[in-house]
Amino acid sequence: MAESMLGRVGKLSPKAFQAFLELVASELTGDEDEVVDNIVEFLTSRTERSHMESLQSLARRRWLHNIQQAAETSGARMEPVYDAVLKALLKDAEAHGDNKKISAYIALLEENQLSPERGQTLLRYVTCTTDDAPYVLNQTLYRDMKGVSFAAVEEEKPIHVPRVQLHGNIHFWNQDRPAEQRRGSFLVLPLQDAHWRVFGILGLDTLRDQSEKTIFLTHEISFYQGVSHAFSKAYQHVCALGSVLQMALTALDWLYHRVPSIHTVSTYLVEPGNDQTCDYALRRMITTDSTGQKEIHTSPVLLLRKENFFRPSRKLASILMLTGGAASKLCICCERNYLFKCTDCSEVVCSSVCGEQHIAVPLRDLSGRALGLFDISIGPQQTLPPHQHKDLQRMLKMAQAACSEILKMPSEETKASRVLEAEHRNVRDAGILFHRFMLQDLRECIQKLNAESFAEIKSYEDPPALVHNIMKAVLLLLHPEWEGTEKTENWNQCILQLDDNLIQEMYCFDPTAASVHVQAELVQNCINGAPQAAVWPQGSITARLLERWVHTCLCLVQLTESTQSNTAPSCSTAHSNASC
Structure with a gap:
């Protein structure tokens, strides 16, 4: 009757609630005072429990x-994520786990290239709680070893062993632990990406806890599943940042090969601010000097907007620059507002900083907001020569395309396209991605070539050595067996190959294919x-296109070879000290 009354009324007024309590009390047996005390105790305990659950x-x-x-805010490093x-x-075990003493560790799947007879993949332990580091950190679990971790990987679901001493198939990294202390609870959770593919495991145990209450409870396991999901998202985010930086390094190599007027380039990542007064910060990750020499910062400088409020006058800025040291850094710091303008509007911003012309160019995420940016200095000149400006635009266009492709990879709805054979072999190197987009752009240009496009080259009776060498490079790339033959060494024979068949061969050529040598x-x-465009022979537009195609193909060949020989985990980053 009480239930039907509550169902009809829904939300009760104070008066109706009193009537409801009296109705409940009338249906309970026992002394009236005892019934009231029981109701009060019940309501009090429920309120306290609800409050505790809310805090938890x-x-x-x-x-x-x-x-x-x-x-x-990691600067594309995994260590801060592992720590978090x-x-x-540990905090949850202390606050909500009856103060359990837990051990925790993360292991990532790798291709087993050293001992494939022990299984195609292995689990490498990349982080763990401090007390377990001597026994667990950097250890490798193979499929032929004891343990249930690979079962969690294959079944793609958590495995809970309430009492490890009764299981019989648990691998103990600490072999010095006495048999009587090998008791407790063990939980292993698969780590899955956005496509639900397992890439590692999160493991927890209570072997260090000698109390009786060592079994993981339902609410604890639910939280640990939340942690594994949060880590998986964080891991994919750091991997994406690392890939963007790796792509940026490749793009900068290409840029310095083509645009010698570049003085310096600084590459930044955009990070959320660490307090309410700072909406975001810029972390300088890579600095490249006028020679193309790159410095990858292991302790990247963090640039905050509030540090740019003071902007000295041009005269004061000159004085500060002349004094050098800290004053020079102050001047440069105070002149960085254009970087924040670029980030705010996600558009290209030009600015003169201490006598040097800077071009700030955003790298946008899939929503169009700035994910990172290039700060390009071209020195005292106001503009780049036209051909160099065009190459800079080409690099930025390909870098943005590659960046967007990298960010699409973890998406559940979007499967990244694969153009080259290396990509179908899961060689998803970010550097390869940049040159793949460059090759696609060149293919579109090559497709537009015809017999008239080669007329200028064919008109040479005694061609410049550069033009002949580029033609040899094209032919040897497609037909290495022609080395030293008349088809490449004799100019009259060489130009006979300039036809529609060559255009089709170049358009379809995949330098990463296994059949290509x-x-x-x-x-x-x-x-x-090969000289810069300013000193190329007259009418050599087609020759320059061929040279760019050869250079891009060679880059793809070298990157594919280096990636295939790399035994590192699949999550790569430009940082030398990154652990992913």
Whole structure:
């Protein structure tokens, strides 16, 4: 009757609630005072429990948020994320796990190239709680070893072993632990990407806890699943940032090869601010000097907007520059407002800084907001020569296309396109991606060639050595067996190959295909010393196109070879000290 009354009324007024309590009390047996005391005790305990659950939920949401924030402010490094995960697990065990003593560790899947007879993949332990580091950190678990971790990987679901001493198939990294202390609870959770593919595991155990209450409870396991999901998102975010930086390094190599007027380039990542007064910050990740020499910052400088409020006058700026040292840094710091303008509007911004012309160019995320930016200095000149400006625009266009492709990769709805054979072999190197877009752009230009396009080249009776060498490079790239033959060495024979068949061969050529065998050094020697556009022979537009195509193909060949020989985990980053 009480239930039907509550169902009809819904939300009760104070008077109706009193009537409801009296109705409930009338249906209970026992002394009236005892019944009232029981109702009060019940309501009090429910209110207290609800309040505790609310606090617990709030704390856990905050710890999960900290994991994602660590990824977004990590500078493309995994260490801050690992720290945030372990801190969340330890704090929760202390606050909501009856003060359990837990051990936690993360292992990532790798291709097993050293001992394939022990299984195609292995699990490498990349982080763990401090006390377990001597036994667990950097260890490798193979499929032929004891343990249930690979079962969690294959079944793609958590495995909970309440009492490890009764299981019989648990691998103990600490072999010095006495048999009587090998008791406790063990939980392994698969780590999955946005496509639900497993890339590692999160493991927890209570072997260090000698108390009786060592079994993981349902609410603890639910939180640990939340942690594994938060870590997976954070991991993919850091991997994407690392890939963007790796792509930027490749793009800068291409840029300095083509645009010698570039003085310096600084590459920044945009990060969320760490307090309410700072909406975002710029972290300088890579600095490239006038020779193309790159410095990858292991402790990247963080640039805050509030540090740019003071802007000295031009006269004061000159004085500060002359004094050098800290004053020079102050001047440069105070002149960085154009970087924040570029980030705010996600558009190109030009500015004169201490006598040098700067071009700030954003790298946009899929929503169009600035994810990072290039700060390009061209020195005291106001503009680049036209041909160099065009090459700069080409590089920025390909870098943005590659950046967008990288960010699409983790998407559940979008499968990244694969154009080259290397990409179908899961060689998803970010550097390859940049040159793949460059090759696609060149293919579109090559498709527009015809017999008239080669007329200028064919008109040479005694061609410039550069033009002949570029033609040799093209032919040797497609037909390495022609080395030393009349088809490449004799100019009259060489130009006979300039026809529609050559255009089709160049358009379809995949330098990353397994069937292609390129003599890279031989081809490279043909185009070494190719001059800048300003000193090319008259009417050599087609020759320049061919040279760019050869250079791009060689880059793809070299990157494919280096990537195939790399045994590092699939999540790569430009940072030398990154752990992913």
